Amino acid sequence: MHYIKKISVLFILLPLLAFTGMHKFYVSTTEVNYDEKSQAVQVISRVFADDLEKTIDARYGIKSGLVTSREHPEADAYLEKYYALKLNIRVNGEKTKFNYLGKEFKDDMVVSYLEIPGTPLPSSIEIENKLLYETYPEQQNIVHIRSGDTRKSFLLRKDDDRCMLKFKRK
Numbered sequence: 001m002h003y004i005k006k007i008s009v010l011f012i013l014l015p016l017l018a019f020t021g022m023h024k025f026y027v028s029t030t031e032v033n034y035d036e037k038s039q040a041v042q043v044i045s046r047v048f049a050d051d052l053e054k055t056i057d058a059r060y061g062i063k064s065g066l067v068t069s070r071e072h073p074e075a076d077a078y079l080e081k082y083y084a085l086k087l088n089i090r091v092n093g094e095k096t097k098f099n100y101l102g103k104e105f106k107d108d109m110v111v112s113y114l115e116i117p118g119t120p121l122p123s124s125i126e127i128e129n130k131l132l133y134e135t136y137p138e139q140q141n142i143v144h145i146r147s148g149d150t151r152k153s154f155l156l157r158k159d160d161d162r163c164m165l166k167f168k169r170k
Contacts, residue, residue, distance in 0.1 A: 026132065028129075029142045030131075032089070036121065041091060045112045060081075079100065083112065086129070088128040090124075091126075092124055121147075122147060124167065125147070137158050140157055150167050150168070
């Protein structure tokens with residue numbers, strides 16, 4: 001009887017164990033917020049450090065060593081260049097250029113800070129997010145856009161990498 005219980009438990013656990021480690025989940029989160037007080041679009045991007053490092057290293061032929069003691073001295077310049085290529089933001093239909101403010105490492109993620117200063121109150125914000133698709137075609141990029149009380153979240157994929165939020169103003 002005891003032998004049958006062990007076999008039963010094995011048959012229950014075996015299918016569950018077979019799926020662990022089979023497929024890694026690739027995801028980033030980007031928050032886009034319009035701050036009326038400072039008249040700036042503020043962007044916070046969170047990407048898993050190992051995925052971002054692999055992509056930056058392959059694209060630019062470097063060993064970035066992101067957020068390690070061996071970090072490449074120009075790692076921030078490479079990140080800024082990469083974000084400028086892969087994260088496009090349009091405010092009121094106009095392509096914008098952001099300032100790369102820097103990054104920090106939190107919970108296995110690189111958290112990057114970007115800002116578009118001197119932005120009048122937007123009627124729309126459009127995001128094209130192509131982060132990591134060249135390395136991970138199955139990458140999913142979650143985008144949260146907020147201005148005032150209006151907030152919407154989007155799930156972007158390689159074949160659907162744009163989103164837009166239009167704001168109703170009084």
